[in-house]
Amino acid sequence: MSTPENPWVLFVKSRDGLTAVAALVAILLHLVLWLVMSLEGLQADWPLVAVVVLGGGPLMISVLRSVVRSKGGADLLAAISIITAVLLGEWLVATIIVLMLSGGQALEEAATRRATSTLDALARRSPTIAHRLFGETLADDTEEVPVDEIRVGDRIAVLPHELCPVDGEVVAGHGAMDESYLTGEPYVVSKSVGSSVISGAINSDSALTIEATALPQDSRYAKIVGVLRQAEEHRPAMRRLADRLGSWYTLIALFLGGVGWVLSGDPLRFLAVVVVATPCPLLIGVPVAIIGAISLAARRGIIIKNPGMLENTSRVTTVMFDKTGTLTYGRPVITAIDLAPGVDENKVLALAAAVEHYSRHPLASAIIQGAQARGLELPAVTEVSERPGQGLTGQVGGHTILLTNRKTTITLDSASAGLLPHTSAGMEAAVLIDGRYAALIQLRDEPRASAADFIAHLPGKHDVEKIMIISGDRESEARYLAEKVGIEEVHAGVSPEGKLAIVEDYNQRGPTMFLGDGINDAPAMAAATVGVAMGAGSDITAEAADAVILDSSLERLDDLLHIGARMRRIALQSALGGMGLSIIGMILAVFGLLTPLLGAIAQEVIDVLAILNSARVAMARGTLADFEK
Known part of the structure; x- marks a missing residue:
């Protein structure tokens, strides 16, 4: 996962940042010319004129474009102030406003700029080359071709550790593929002849021959890219805090400025009012608070990818969890072992674990770890084979051990039908010894120890109204987890397209948060008001998310919610407090008690106070979260 650049470095690199620096230099040079060299008029004003024309011109165009798009509520008043100051020949006042406006915009750009885009990350990971076979097997010649040239029915060699280029079916070879990036399920799935494979999965150590069953543009990976592009293009627009407050504030300032002009007949009175009214507590104070929140989150192991989300975390009303990894x-674990009569539990587990050492099946590691946890000694295995669709067979201590599924067990030993548990809500592996049913090992991916308490914590402490699970896993698994942690609403067996549709539906009802950890979650993350990736296992997931919790803990998620609330609270203090002081200054200007230059100086003092208050966001000490396990 790429790490965003330091916001202060981005400030200096941006055009608005350079304009702010140039404005500051021009003001200092103007003061030297005026105070030290006793120059007046254009001789002393030329640095100011240059900055206002060269720097303020593009700035004004940008602001006016934003106004046309109805996004410039906080900047419009500053633009009016610059235009008025230029018309009245008040170049120092105009330059000070350019400094404030460009500085605020540069800070905001630095705070919200992404290091890379989600679709770029997907493109970097996307398979581009395929090894097409001339014959039937890996022994035949191959040619490297662009993935786009693959057609249905083509045979392709997928080499060790390569990305699978298209959806297909294994026609030769035996191995495993890591599909976790795509499915979100943390398993390496064994592959044999007849097994289906999906594009974007990572092959393991053994080469496989597959036959393409779909065109590249119709593959699973391409569909996820398409859904993600749709999600990003239709992400709901969120008005900036500065714009929401600035729209009505601008009307008040223009009204008071007009009153001052009418009462005095002097247009300088209007300028004095709009100068002191320039909404710099919004233009600068809010971005400073955002940058402080980014720093505060980073110290707690949270990477903020899209700082705009910080304004919305405390307003979220619906929280949606993917199941696995959130x-x-x-990590699946053994939950129960159902035994046939007369079978010893430790013996059958040791035999199963011994054979599973030779398997890449998703549940193999869980069975092996279960045996190790009991301190069992595993017997030697003399022969192992795995027949497609039949399971894993091994010769252990003179016995034939078979690990397979429920259906195959009943086929091989009809008496097992009366011994097997009627239903299983989780994952399972049946063990047969010498062709006779011996045991059914049941496994689950258990909920985090703190999950139930955290779910109960969200409505009471964060005003969350609805909590749900949206998972691509089986209904039984999702329901089991929901009951364990106290969630009533469950959407199981949902594709990435389905997750996106659910998020878009709930976006219409209020701010949403989606938490996931797989590429299949990326479209939903991109569409949600706040998207959070648990862990840094996938660049694509991290780029689609607004924030990444590096250690995947629910405690850090609570930190994130509190950091967002702290940022919003302090930013509002700076904005509303600064605007309140500005309104007092405007009233003084209406009656001629503040000139335009004094108004600009007064506004700078207000700015400093707003910035100092906003800087408190990063100064939090101790624990912010109030969630305890």
Whole structure:
């Protein structure tokens, strides 16, 4: 995952940042010319004129474009102030406003700029080359071709550690593929002849021959890219805090400026009012608070990718969890072993674990770890084979051990139908010894220890109205987890397109948060008001998310919610407090008690106060979260 550049470095690199620096230099040079060299008029004003024309011109165009798009509520008043100051020949006042406006915009750009885009990250990971076979097997010649040239029915060699280029079916070879980036399920899935494979999965150590069953543009990976592009293009626009407050503030300032002009007949009175009214507590104070929140989050292991989300975390009313890796640990464990009569539990587990050492099946590591946790000694295995669709067979201590599924077990040993548990809500592996049913090992991906308490914590402490699970996993698994942690609404077996549709539906009802950890979650993250990636396992997921919680803990998620609330609270203090002081200054200007230059100086003092208050966001000490396990 790429790390965003330091916001202060981005400030200096931006055009608005350079304009702010140039304005500051021009003001200092003007003061030297005027005070030290006793120059007046254009001789002393030329640095100011240059900055206002060269720097303020593009700035004004940008502001006016924003106004046309109805996004410039906080900047419009500053633009009016610059135009009025230029018309009245008040170049120093105009330059000070250019400094304030460009500085605020540069800070905001630095705070909200992404290091890379989600679609770029997907493109970097996307398979581009395929090894097309001339014959039937890997022994035949191959040619490297662009993935786009692959057609349905083509045979392709997927080499060790390569990305699978298209959806297909294994026609030769035996190995495994890591599909976790795509499915969100933390398993390496074994592959044999007849197994389906999906584009974007990572092959393991053994080469496979696959036959393409879909065109590249119709593959699973391409569909996720398409859904993600749709999500990004239709992400709901969120008005900036500065714009929401600035729209009505601008009307008040223009009204008071007009009153001052009418009462005095002097247009300088109007200028004095709009100068002291320039909304710099919004233009500068809010971005400073955002940058402080980014720093505060980073110290707690949270990377903010889209700082605009900080304004919305405390307003979220619907929280949506993917199942695996968010509410669970992403590590299946044995939950029960159902035994046939006369079978010893430790013996059958040791035999199963011994054979599973030779398997890349998703549940193999869980069975092996279960045996190790009991301190069992695993017997030697003399022969191992895995027949497609039949399971894993091994010769252990003179016995034939088979690990397979429920259906195959009943086929091989009809008596097992009366011994197997009627239903299983989780994952399972049946064990047969010498062709006779011996045990059914049941496994689950258990919820995090703190998950239930955290779900109960959200409505009471963060005003969350609805909590749900949206998962691509089976209904039984999702329901089991929901019951364990106290969630009533469950959407199971949902594709990335389905997740996106659910998020878009709930976006219409209020701010949403989606938490996930797989590429299949990326479209939903991109569409949600706040998208949070749990862990840094995938660049695509991290780029689609607004924030990344590096250690995947729910405690850090609570930190994020409190950091967003702290940022919003302090930013509002700076904005409303600064505007309140500015309104007092405007009233003084209406009656001629503040000149335009004094108004600009007064506004700078207000700015400093707003910035100092906003800087408190980063100064939090101790624990912010109020969630305890």
